[in-house]
Amino acid sequence: MLGVLLAAALAIEIPLLGAPLALEVVQELNLLPGVERIEVEGDLLRLTVVPGRAVRYADITRTIRSHTVATELDVDQIPLGRQTIFQMDAGQCFHCASAPLAKRLERKPWLATWSVVGYAPKGRMHFRIEPKEPTTLEALGRLPFEDVLFTDQYDGIEEVQYDWPTGGVHWKATEEEAREEAARLKKPLMLFPTAGT
Amino acid sequence: MRTGPFSDAAVVNIINRYFVAYHMDNTTWSEPRYGFVPGQEHAYIIMETPEGIEPGVEKDLVILDRLGIVLDPKKVRLELLGFLDKHPELYHPLEEMVRLRSEDNPQSRLRLAELLLDEGQTAEALALIDRSDSLSAASAVMKARAHRMDADYTEAAAALDTLAHNTPDKLAGDVKMERIRIAFEQNQDDEAAALLDTFLDRNVLPALGAEAHWLRGWLHYRAGHEERAIDTWSQGIERYPPAKALFSQKAYFTSIRLNWELPDNVDQTY
Numbered sequence: 001m002l003g004v005l006l007a008a009a010l011a012i013e014i015p016l017l018g019a020p021l022a023l024e025v026v027q028e029l030n031l032l033p034g035v036e037r038i039e040v041e042g043d044l045l046r047l048t049v050v051p052g053r054a055v056r057y058a059d060i061t062r063t064i065r066s067h068t069v070a071t072e073l074d075v076d077q078i079p080l081g082r083q084t085i086f087q088m089d090a091g092q093c094f095h096c097a098s099a100p101l102a103k104r105l106e107r108k109p110w111l112a113t114w115s116v117v118g119y120a121p122k123g124r125m126h127f128r129i130e131p132k133e134p135t136t137l138e139a140l141g142r143l144p145f146e147d148v149l150f151t152d153q154y155d156g157i158e159e160v161q162y163d164w165p166t167g168g169v170h171w172k173a174t175e176e177e178a179r180e181e182a183a184r185l186k187k188p189l190m191l192f193p194t195a196g197t
Numbered sequence: 198m199r200t201g202p203f204s205d206a207a208v209v210n211i212i213n214r215y216f217v218a219y220h221m222d223n224t225t226w227s228e229p230r231y232g233f234v235p236g237q238e239h240a241y242i243i244m245e246t247p248e249g250i251e252p253g254v255e256k257d258l259v260i261l262d263r264l265g266i267v268l269d270p271k272k273v274r275l276e277l278l279g280f281l282d283k284h285p286e287l288y289h290p291l292e293e294m295v296r297l298r299s300e301d302n303p304q305s306r307l308r309l310a311e312l313l314l315d316e317g318q319t320a321e322a323l324a325l326i327d328r329s330d331s332l333s334a335a336s337a338v339m340k341a342r343a344h345r346m347d348a349d350y351t352e353a354a355a356a357l358d359t360l361a362h363n364t365p366d367k368l369a370g371d372v373k374m375e376r377i378r379i380a381f382e383q384n385q386d387d388e389a390a391a392l393l394d395t396f397l398d399r400n401v402l403p404a405l406g407a408e409a410h411w412l413r414g415w416l417h418y419r420a421g422h423e424e425r426a427i428d429t430w431s432q433g434i435e436r437y438p439p440a441k442a443l444f445s446q447k448a449y450f451t452s453i454r455l456n457w458e459l460p461d462n463v464d465q466t467y
Contacts, residue, residue: 095236178219
């Protein structure tokens with residue numbers, strides 16, 4: 001069955017295109033970071049991820065290409081879901097990257113929800129796309145992501161948990177609360193407006 | 198090297214002690230506010246007198262919108278203190294500071310000096326330290342901290358030298374970290390790296406451990422080893438979660454923004 005198989009460890013099946021993979025390639029794939037097990041059965045690659053770790057699509061393809069150009073992962077068949085995390089280079093502004101992405105994704109009739117779940121080194125943004133029914137990457141068309149992470153690390157996270165100016169400042173939860181407290185304590189207000197993050 | 202004013206300890210302390218802070222998401226605005234359109238990208242800081250202030254006292258609003266100020270913790274600190282100076286009726290010193298000022302003993306003076314240093318008030322702190330017990334190890338460490346904050350590294354090192362052979366165990370981490378900061382801030386990278394490499398694995402307070410990883414990461418970065426810098430920051434973040442350690446937050450934000458270009462006119466000093 002194609003798709004994400006929820007079990008103790010994250011398991012994903014992705015079809016292979018082209019020639020069968022040699023045993024030595026499969027053995028090397030099993031040494032990749034985050035891999036608990038990779039098995040190849042016919043034209044299907046079955047990946048099991050170590051709980052709490054991530055396996056990168058780019059690592060798998062790089063390993064295969066280092067041995068052969070006759071076989072490749074069928075990227076269009078990568079299943080979308082909570083544990084398929086896309087990585088995008090957001091450049092200088094996360095808001096500037098996520099706003100057009102939102103416009104594009106929200107036009108998809110099959111979309112249930114999508115969310116930015118984390119920020120990674122060097123301006124990288126991590127997000128997931130959840131379809132109403134089992135759907136694969138093919139339905140997205142061209143999307144400017146640079147890698148896909150298969151991981152349960154973002155389970156339980158509904159949106160990015162960090163906004164950058166958090167620091168150690170005791171921010172009030174609402175503007176109303178801040179204004180009420182400032183008036184009551186006769187203290188000045190310090191407001192910090194930003195565009196999202 | 199900076200991550201913005203809200204990960205600077207002195208700025209954070211002044212805001213938390215004397216201001217009421219609110220972080221607004223301006224993308225939710227339906228119309229311009231404070232002269233800015235919804236979704237304005239450049240950061241700005243607003244200081245405002247509260248509603249219901251004394252009759253006859255004018256409502257005041259100061260907007261810091263120049264990036265060279267907003268992104269510089271030292272300038273933001275001065276702006277915050279300037280606003281408080283302008284509005285003494287809104288300045289409410291910490292109760293502990295008021296009490297300590299009324300007491301006349303070395304311990305109270307030293308504690309008051311510590312609270313002042315937390316806000317970056319070095320001159321008054323040094324005066325108090327000089328009037329406290331000059332033989333105390335704690336006062337020597339605090340004196341070193343104050344001089345270093347004033348970039349007077351010779352005096353800072355001299356204060357620590359008085360402890361060379363009699364550092365109490367409970368202050369050993371503080372003394373070592375202060376020596377690391379002195380070397381780091383003077384760009385004595387080899388010395389700072391050597392000190393840090395013997396410090397990173399120690400079981401120290403989260404604040405010190407996170408700062409050590411932050412500084413070691415920057416030394417890697419300065420040496421041109423960007424990936425090692427990110428690795429070091431990641432290790433620090435894992436060991437000392439950002440929610441509990443300010444320097445882990447600085448490391449987190451720096452690592453995600455490493456490739457971001459900064460305006461030429463922004464002071465990037467630590």
